[in-house]
Amino acid sequence: xxxxxxxxxxxxxxxxxxxxxxxxxxxxxxxxxxxxxxxxxxxxxxxxxxxxxxxxxxxxxxxxxxxxxxxxxxxxxxxxxxxxxxxxxxxxxxxxxxxxxxxxxxxxxxxxxxxxxxxxxxxxxxxxxxxxxxxxxxxxxxxxxxxxxxxxxxxxxxxxxxxxxxxxxxxxx
Numbered sequence: 001x002x003x004x005x006x007x008x009x010x011x012x013x014x015x016x017x018x019x020x021x022x023x024x025x026x027x028x029x030x031x032x033x034x035x036x037x038x039x040x041x042x043x044x045x046x047x048x049x050x051x052x053x054x055x056x057x058x059x060x061x062x063x064x065x066x067x068x069x070x071x072x073x074x075x076x077x078x079x080x081x082x083x084x085x086x087x088x089x090x091x092x093x094x095x096x097x098x099x100x101x102x103x104x105x106x107x108x109x110x111x112x113x114x115x116x117x118x119x120x121x122x123x124x125x126x127x128x129x130x131x132x133x134x135x136x137x138x139x140x141x142x143x144x145x146x147x148x149x150x151x152x153x154x155x156x157x158x159x160x161x162x163x164x165x166x167x168x169x170x171x172x173x
Contacts, residue, residue, distance in 0.1 A: 013143050017045070019170035027141050027169060031077045039077070042169055043084030046139070050089060055165045057137035060086050060093045063152055064124070066100040081169070082139040091137070097130045098155060116147035124152050126159025136164040143168040 017023045026042060029035040062078035070076055079095050086093040104123050138152050149166035156164050 013146055013149060013166035013168065013171070017170045019142050019172040023170050027077075030080070031141060034074070036075060036080055039080035040084050043081050043088060046081065046085050046167060046169060047088035050085075050167065055137070055167075056135045056163060057091065057165060057167075058135045059131065059137070060089070060091050060139050061098050061131065061136050061152075061156075062093070062095050063138060063140040063148060064095075064098055064100045066103040066123075068103055078140045081141065085139060094130055097126055097128055097159070098124060098152060099127050101125045113145040113147065116145045117150070120148050120151040122151075124155035126155055126161075129160055131156060132160030134161050136161045138164055138166045140166065140168045142170050142172060144172040 019027070026038055030038040030042065060082045062076060062082040064078075065073070065076045076095075079093075082093045082095065085091070100123055102123050104120050136156055138149055138156075140149065143149060143166060146166070149168075153164045153166075
């Protein structure tokens with residue numbers, strides 16, 4: 001976990017596993033093969049990790065997809081994870097306040113950290129003040145460079161959030 005590399009409300013990123021082997025395959029099945037049933041056991045991994053690594057958070061916020069990508073895929077895997085984690089942790093999920101206001105190329109197709117940051121800069125906004133004065137746990141499937149989580153944190157700060165932690169299933173090394 002690194003601290004202080006993101007905007008000043010972003011506290012860091014916690015990842016339960018490395019992005020390889022079985023976890024990589026499970027995330028790809030959830031994300032690209034419509035195997036939504038994997039959200040529950042994968043969220044259990046997040047819940048177990050959160051139980052042994054508690055962090056300040058009072059709401060779960062999934063990293064949003066752009067509406068076009070959501071229509072293409074039919075679901076947001078981060079939202080599925082957040083909903084299941086919410087059931088396990090008894091934390092409320094606020095899934096339609098932080099929104100992706102402009103499309104971006106998939107981060108996996110963006111080769112450098114600088115390009116990834118540029119790709120998602122100003123891509124997110126809070127549509128209302130439901131996250132004002134909240135400690136947010138941002139939920140996503142994989143953290144690579146941290147650019148997406150950082151861009152979300154910038155939008156959360158503008159929306160009045162007190163703090164934000166990123167919680168992902170895996171981190172690409």
